[in-house]
Amino acid sequence: MKKILALLLTLVLMASVFTFAVAETTNLEPVELTIMFHGSNVTDDTAVLEKVNAYLKDKINVSLKVIWGTWGDFDETSTMSLNAGDPIDMYFTCSWSKDEYNAYAKKGMWVRLDDPNNNLIEKYAKDLWSTLPEVLTQGATIQGSDGLGVYAVPGYKDIATQNCWDVNVDLLEKYGYTLDDIKNANYYTFGDILKTVKAGEGDNFYPLLVEGMVLERMVTNSIIVAGDSGSTNLLSYYINPTDTAELGSYGNVMLNKFATDEYKKFVDKTREYYLAGYIDPGLAVADTANDLRKNKQLTGQYLIGTQSYSLGYELQASQERKIHVEMVPVTPAYVDTTSSQGAMVAISTTSANPDRAMMFLNLLNTDPYLMTLLNYGVEGIHYNLTSDGLVQFTDKRADYQPWTNGMGNVTILPATVDQGVGFWDKFKAYYGEAHKIPIIGFTFDPSNVSTEQSALVNVAAEYALALDTGAVDPAEKLPEFLQKLNDAGMQAYLDESNTQLTAFLAAK
Amino acid sequence: MIFSQTGHRRRNLRLNTISAPVETTFHFILILFSLFCVIPFLFVIIISFTSEDSIRQIGYSFIPQSWSVQAYQYVFKLGDVLWRSYFNSFLITTVGTVLSVLMTLMYAYPLFRRDFKQRQFFNFLSFFTMIFGGGLVPTYIICKNVLGLSENYAALIVPMLLSPFNVIIMRTFLQTSVPTELIEAATIDGSGEYNTLFRIVMPIVKPGVATIALLNALAYWNEWFLALLYIRQNTSVIPLQYLLMKMQRNADFLAKNSHLLGAEAANIAVNLPSQSLKMALVVLIVVPIACAYPFFQRFVVAGLTIGSVKG
Numbered sequence: 065m066k067k068i069l070a071l072l073l074t075l076v077l078m079a080s081v082f083t084f085a086v087a088e089t090t091n092l093e094p095v096e097l098t099i100m101f102h103g104s105n106v107t108d109d110t111a112v113l114e115k116v117n118a119y120l121k122d123k124i125n126v127s128l129k130v131i132w133g134t135w136g137d138f139d140e141t142s143t144m145s146l147n148a149g150d151p152i153d154m155y156f157t158c159s160w161s162k163d164e165y166n167a168y169a170k171k172g173m174w175v176r177l178d179d180p181n182n183n184l185i186e187k188y189a190k191d192l193w194s195t196l197p198e199v200l201t202q203g204a205t206i207q208g209s210d211g212l213g214v215y216a217v218p219g220y221k222d223i224a225t226q227n228c229w230d231v232n233v234d235l236l237e238k239y240g241y242t243l244d245d246i247k248n249a250n251y252y253t254f255g256d257i258l259k260t261v262k263a264g265e266g267d268n269f270y271p272l273l274v275e276g277m278v279l280e281r282m283v284t285n286s287i288i289v290a291g292d293s294g295s296t297n298l299l300s301y302y303i304n305p306t307d308t309a310e311l312g313s314y315g316n317v318m319l320n321k322f323a324t325d326e327y328k329k330f331v332d333k334t335r336e337y338y339l340a341g342y343i344d345p346g347l348a349v350a351d352t353a354n355d356l357r358k359n360k361q362l363t364g365q366y367l368i369g370t371q372s373y374s375l376g377y378e379l380q381a382s383q384e385r386k387i388h389v390e391m392v393p394v395t396p397a398y399v400d401t402t403s404s405q406g407a408m409v410a411i412s413t414t415s416a417n418p419d420r421a422m423m424f425l426n427l428l429n430t431d432p433y434l435m436t437l438l439n440y441g442v443e444g445i446h447y448n449l450t451s452d453g454l455v456q457f458t459d460k461r462a463d464y465q466p467w468t469n470g471m472g473n474v475t476i477l478p479a480t481v482d483q484g485v486g487f488w489d490k491f492k493a494y495y496g497e498a499h500k501i502p503i504i505g506f507t508f509d510p511s512n513v514s515t516e517q518s519a520l521v522n523v524a525a526e527y528a529l530a531l532d533t534g535a536v537d538p539a540e541k542l543p544e545f546l547q548k549l550n551d552a553g554m555q556a557y558l559d560e561s562n563t564q565l566t567a568f569l570a571a572k
Numbered sequence: 573m574i575f576s577q578t579g580h581r582r583r584n585l586r587l588n589t590i591s592a593p594v595e596t597t598f599h600f601i602l603i604l605f606s607l608f609c610v611i612p613f614l615f616v617i618i619i620s621f622t623s624e625d626s627i628r629q630i631g632y633s634f635i636p637q638s639w640s641v642q643a644y645q646y647v648f649k650l651g652d653v654l655w656r657s658y659f660n661s662f663l664i665t666t667v668g669t670v671l672s673v674l675m676t677l678m679y680a681y682p683l684f685r686r687d688f689k690q691r692q693f694f695n696f697l698s699f700f701t702m703i704f705g706g707g708l709v710p711t712y713i714i715c716k717n718v719l720g721l722s723e724n725y726a727a728l729i730v731p732m733l734l735s736p737f738n739v740i741i742m743r744t745f746l747q748t749s750v751p752t753e754l755i756e757a758a759t760i761d762g763s764g765e766y767n768t769l770f771r772i773v774m775p776i777v778k779p780g781v782a783t784i785a786l787l788n789a790l791a792y793w794n795e796w797f798l799a800l801l802y803i804r805q806n807t808s809v810i811p812l813q814y815l816l817m818k819m820q821r822n823a824d825f826l827a828k829n830s831h832l833l834g835a836e837a838a839n840i841a842v843n844l845p846s847q848s849l850k851m852a853l854v855v856l857i858v859v860p861i862a863c864a865y866p867f868f869q870r871f872v873v874a875g876l877t878i879g880s881v882k883g
Contacts, residue, residue: 100804103840107653107807129805130805131804131805132805134818134821134822135821135822135825135826135840136817136818136820136821136822136823136824136825137800137818137821140800141800141801141804144708144709144712144801147709148709148712148713148716148717149713150716160829160832160833161829161832222835275830275831277831278831288832294828294829294832295828295829350827351827352827353827354826354827354830354837354841355823355827355847358841359627371835372831372833372835373835374835374836377835380835402832469836
């Protein structure tokens with residue numbers, strides 16, 4: 065009896081293995097997949113999708129439909145579609161704009177990809193998983209509706225953050241300084257250089273062209289805490305400015321950004337610069353600061369700016385602004401949760417074919433032909449290859465500009481003419497060297513303190529930018545600001561974040 | 573003859589006139605008010621003709637450093653996309669206005685007729701939806717999944733066909749301007765219900781219909797949110813307003829999130845339209861509806877003086 069049973073079992077097992085193998089090799093059912101991207105500027109995708117679909121039909125018998133979400137609309141339309149359960153198989157997702165990745169993973173909107181019962185990664189995306197750096201796979205592993213696991217495929221893009229002084233070298237050298245003078249100075253010792261240039265260029269020239277919140281993070285060495293309010297950060301985690309993998313001066317703790325000594329020192333100095341006429345008052349107006357900054361950059365009317373760096377940006381900036389631009393880093397490049405979850409693609413639980421979606425994502429992230437086609441368009445229409453194998457875009461590219469970094473593994477793309485030969489090797493080297501900060505993977509979940517959060521954001525929106533750009537007097541406004549934050553429940557918000565951080569570190 | 577007539581009118585006017593200082597004050601206030609309405613629009617027109625360099629140098633100004641028609645050249649180069657969405661806006665507004673006026677009138681008319689038995693119920697039905705909405709997500713699900721309003725013109729027209737508020741305006745208008753006797757008389761003369769509505773009642777309530785039509789036309793012309801919700805892939809049906817809103821929302825997104833996006837922000841900014849281009853689009857959007865307004869206004873003013881039963 066036992067023997068027969070054993071035989072039967074083996075047979076069943078073999079049969080299942082056999083059917084599995086058959087399913088793998090013989091023709092797959094034709095399936096239609098829909099994917100929604102972020103940040104696109106696409107008006108005509110017919111030529112591209114025709115080619116993509118012809119290719120996908122041969123490979124995995126899939127026809128692809130793309131919804132080209134734009135910067136302004138994606139948050140609203142994706143939220144609507146997810147809540148309404150639209151039949152969209154894959155969504156772009158990330159941690160920075162509305163924290164769709166972590167929040168929706170908790171709500172059960174994303175399929176867990178490494179589910180022990182149905183490990184899609186193991187089955188269909190081994191190639192993809194092995195190409196991703198560890199920081200990305202680690203950063204993607206979060207607490208979701210089906211336990212601790214991976215809920216989206218992280219895109220291999222500019223995964224590190226590095227804040228830099230954006231220096232107008234032409235102007236700097238006009239006044240007899242060199243780049244080393246900037247490298248050897250810091251924000252608190254810029255005064256002399258700024259004074260000379262301001263005196264030489266006249267009253268309408270403002271040497272410091274800053275983005276208030278970026279400047280604050282650069283000078284105080286604080287970082288964005290994933291899950292904190294996006295528009296105005298409230299929490300601060302301080303990193304070690306010399307070695308970002310080590311603990312910072314405060315250790316592993318969340319602080320009220322505005323109550324630290326660093327912040328006080330920073331706003332006092334900024335106020336001094338503001339009063340001396342080094343900072344344009346227009347930069348303190350949130351709605352127009354960005355336009356102003358863009359205009360001043362394009363016309364080269366600045367000496368030192370703030371910039372969150374991405375590899376090769378100084379070349380791009382020099383070209384756009386027609387001046388010699390250099391970037392002087394403030395800290396080494398580091399990887400935090402926000403940047404490791406910067407662009408991902410998740411499979412929706414409403415998808416009828418999660419298996420096929422996973423196959424598609426695997427192909428997209430490992431097959432240079434497909435990635436190039438979907439990202440840069442059709443060769444001969446949207447771009448041409450030069451003799452060096454570099455991508456030279458044509459005028460038609462204006463009709464088809466998806467967000468390059470929002471699609472996945474961009475390192476398998478050919479380099480563009482602007483990037484130059486060997487760009488991706490430099491890219492991998494630069495980002496590969498970036499250190500992880502000690503709390504990588506931590507995402508604050510504000511759902512328990514959402515009331516406090518919205519009240520705090522309103523308070524911060526009133527004061528933070530004005531203080532960060534020196535437009536108001538910190539001696540008077542900073543205590544007032546702190547008082548209002550306290551009244552709005554800052555302590556509760558802070559305590560909640562520290563409780564979560566402690567729990568996270570303990571689990572790690 | 574002519575002289576005596578004007579003299580007669582002047583005397584009559586004098587009887588009804590208010591004292592000169594008061595009149596001057598009123599005129600002053602009204603002129604000020606009109607200026608407040610007109611100046612921003614003039615400003616928009618000026619900016620649309622301002623060169624981008626001038627905006628960069630001195631910002632928005634009534635007297636720019638240099639003029640340029642570059643924004644309009646760019647707009648017209650948009651070509652197909654622009655004209656297509658222009659056409660869509662006209663189509664949606666025309667079809668939507670006609671249909672919605674028809675529906676409003678046909679819903680309001682029975683509510684006004686005292687001999688309609690289910691009056692109370694239908695009154696309640698429209699009133700109830702005015703107070704309690706279903707919420708955005710359920711509305712979206714119904715429209716998209718049940719009614720199939722997605723990626724087509726219907727999605728931009730149907731959700732706005734009937735507004736309870738307009739029904740109430742129309743009903744009230746019917747009640748005040750159409751005497752029941754008139755309908756009874758029409759019935760006695762052998763007029764059917766549809767005939768009575770369209771041949772007898774309709775001409776009397778023309779001013780009311782014009783008011784509703786104007787409200788609806790404005791609403792349809794300015795609508796962009798429906799396009800955001802229901803048009804994802806078939807971009808050939810998007811209206812002009814949404815084309816502009818898309819650009820505006822991209823710019824807003826960038827302003828809000830640029831500190832999170834780092835170097836990426838610069839790449840996004842490249843695709844944003846220039847300031848003067850935005851204003852040029854605003855001009856293109858405003859001009860047609862501003863031109864349509866006087867035609868409706870004729871009826872609205874007429875509504876104050878005419879009626880079916882004189883004396």
